[in-house]
Amino acid sequence: MKKGKRMVKCIKMYFYPAAVFILALCAAIPPAFGAGLPQTAHHSGGDKAAAVLLAEPAAPNGGRSSRVQSAENSAKRSRVAIIIDDLGNGMKGTDEMFALPVKFTVAVMPFLPTSVKDATRAHELGLDVLVHLPMEPRQGKPEWLGPGAVLTRMSDAEVRKSVEAALDNVPFAIGINNHMGSKVTGDERVMGIVLAVCKERGLFFVDSHTNYRSVAGRMAQEIGLPPVENHIFLDDVHTSAHVVKQMRLVQEKALNQNYCVTIGHVGIHGKETAAGIRSGIAVLKDSVEFVGISELVKDQWKWNSRVTLP
Numbered sequence: 001m002k003k004g005k006r007m008v009k010c011i012k013m014y015f016y017p018a019a020v021f022i023l024a025l026c027a028a029i030p031p032a033f034g035a036g037l038p039q040t041a042h043h044s045g046g047d048k049a050a051a052v053l054l055a056e057p058a059a060p061n062g063g064r065s066s067r068v069q070s071a072e073n074s075a076k077r078s079r080v081a082i083i084i085d086d087l088g089n090g091m092k093g094t095d096e097m098f099a100l101p102v103k104f105t106v107a108v109m110p111f112l113p114t115s116v117k118d119a120t121r122a123h124e125l126g127l128d129v130l131v132h133l134p135m136e137p138r139q140g141k142p143e144w145l146g147p148g149a150v151l152t153r154m155s156d157a158e159v160r161k162s163v164e165a166a167l168d169n170v171p172f173a174i175g176i177n178n179h180m181g182s183k184v185t186g187d188e189r190v191m192g193i194v195l196a197v198c199k200e201r202g203l204f205f206v207d208s209h210t211n212y213r214s215v216a217g218r219m220a221q222e223i224g225l226p227p228v229e230n231h232i233f234l235d236d237v238h239t240s241a242h243v244v245k246q247m248r249l250v251q252e253k254a255l256n257q258n259y260c261v262t263i264g265h266v267g268i269h270g271k272e273t274a275a276g277i278r279s280g281i282a283v284l285k286d287s288v289e290f291v292g293i294s295e296l297v298k299d300q301w302k303w304n305s306r307v308t309l310p
């Protein structure tokens with residue numbers, strides 16, 4: 001009992017004054033924090049404004065339904081579609097890419113030794129397949145193009161024949177993207193034929209964006225195809241550290257505009273690129289969702305392909 005009494009006395013002596021002191025301190029603090037309050041309010045206001053801004057430009061056709069659609073999209077996680085170009089020739093990094101732990105898209109060049117094998121392997125793994133169609137560049141060596149290339153000097157009939165032959169050569173393709181092609185993607189006549197074939201077959205075209213004056217996106221929209229384009233090349237510098245850096249840009253872009261399309265390559269530096277992408281995925285996986293290009297096209301542009309796979 002005596003011990004208990006001493007304890008109560010002790011509490012009264014030390015705890016009460018301490019509690020009073022803490023309460024007084026709390027009362028005194030808000031004005032001090034108050035200086036920071038407008039900043040906090042401004043910040044959350046800024047976020048709201050950013051959300052509104054995001055919803056507006058993301059609307060592809062304007063109008064109420066697009067805004068509703070954008071609002072729905074912004075409620076979802078931001079999406080990243082990685083496309084791996086230049087498959088079909090047994091290039092370095094092919095196995096490493098196929099071992100990546102997320103869904104992505106492979107772009108397979110036609111008429112090459114592993115074209116059919118790579119497209120089939122991708123399809124069996126549940127990945128999306130594009131035909132990586134060689135297209136004439138403004139500069140560069142013709143031999144970099146590979147077989148079956150589309151050239152601006154071709155007649156309308158020849159362009160059509162090339163596109164159709166490439167599509168027939170790569171199984172499971174749901175669309176086309178351009179290998180090189182800085183000259184062709186700026187050519188309205190040739191792009192008109194490429195896009196017309198896409199439309200006839202229920203496919204879409206992804207502009208790799210090798211030409212900033214590309215007409216592909218605008219022309220695609222004009223005939224009712226989704227204006228899909230690459231935003232960021234991952235491996236313009238050939239180290240895995242650079243690829244990881246680019247993946248962070250991808251994350252930023254995806255969080256800002258709800259989605260991001262990005263391209264990497266198999267090839268001489270394919271293993272470095274694959275390693276960089278793998279590290280990047282580990283960094284990004286909690287903030288974005290990795291999807292195939294088909295999911296992005298379907299959700300972002302509400303475009304449904306009627307493609308019939310062989």
Ligand SMILES: [Zn+2]
Pocket residue numbers: 085086132178179180
């Ligand atoms: Zn390519």
